[in-house]
Amino acid sequence: MRSVFLALAIALVPTIASAFETGRIFVSNEKSHDIYVFDPEFNLIKKIETSRRPRDMKFNADRTLLYVACGDDDIIDVIDVETLEVVDGIPTGPSPEVFAFSPDETQIYVSNEEDSMLEIIDLEARITVHDVPTGAEPEGVIVSPDGETVYVTSEVADMIHVVDKENGVVTNNIVVGTRPRRFVVTPDTDELWVSAELSSEIYIIDRTTEEIKEVLEFLPPGFRPEDVTPVGMALTQDGKIGLISLGRANHIAIIDAVSKELLSYVLVGRRAWSVALTRDEQTAVVANGLSDDITLVDMESYRPIRSIPVGRVPHTVVIDD
16 A cells, blocks of 8 residues: 555656746737747747736745736635646636735735726635725735735825725825835835836835835936836846836836835836746746737846747746746
8 A cells, every 4th residue: 555655656757846946937819819838049949829818927835826907807716736637716807907816815806997906706615705995997906914904006096005904994095106006015125016007107105104205207318218018027046136128118127125226127018018027037938019019028137038929019028936
């Protein structure tokens, strides 16, 4: 009997190992309704057809599943990371755009753009626990490290809504710049970063006081201030380096995340929209929404390596490592 169990364990090892940490790169494409999957050497290995208008993507904790918000079909597709097939779907309210999981993955928080709601869904029961009214066109969603607070941006109201997820109510509204889009939370300094696309700013908010600490502005050489439309952001794991996609300015900004000093501007594709880092943090991957490609950036030299075609209007990049 022991030998049978041992044989089973050995047989299962390749399956478990291939179900997560594959190093694969996933790019969602809004207009071609698919996800391009690349291997770690950036060879295209599959195009996954999804529901219409795939945008934000998140892995579950063990990285066996990839969740994809599909805005035109009001659903979050669920993809098996090992087979690269859509295996499930979670119905949502109108036009899901960005979402986040609770730390225990029992709930998912979804910004529903068309009905101005933050929807809180029980993942096991597949029911809506709360619909939290927000300003018009909510987008960015992020959860505090302790899981108690959810932050959501309203593009039209120019606000950050602070949501008590347990009671499903907004506890504070923080006014920021024009058209706030996305968030990152710093790992050590307890800062909430918010990109304000149309005022060309990054707002740094103290999460303890919920007050604005600092406002960052960027202007690559040769561009006008109105060309700078920051959206996606990423941080290194130690929180020391920040990357900010500058939209129509066709650059990313790389900054010292502690001092907030600019380290470099890097020219990428047209409308730099989303940015992600590989696990070794040697390469940044930037989704360029108007040139339909991704640009690879070397994080040692701060230079672009090459650009790779993807589908129509790439939105988000996530990396399984």
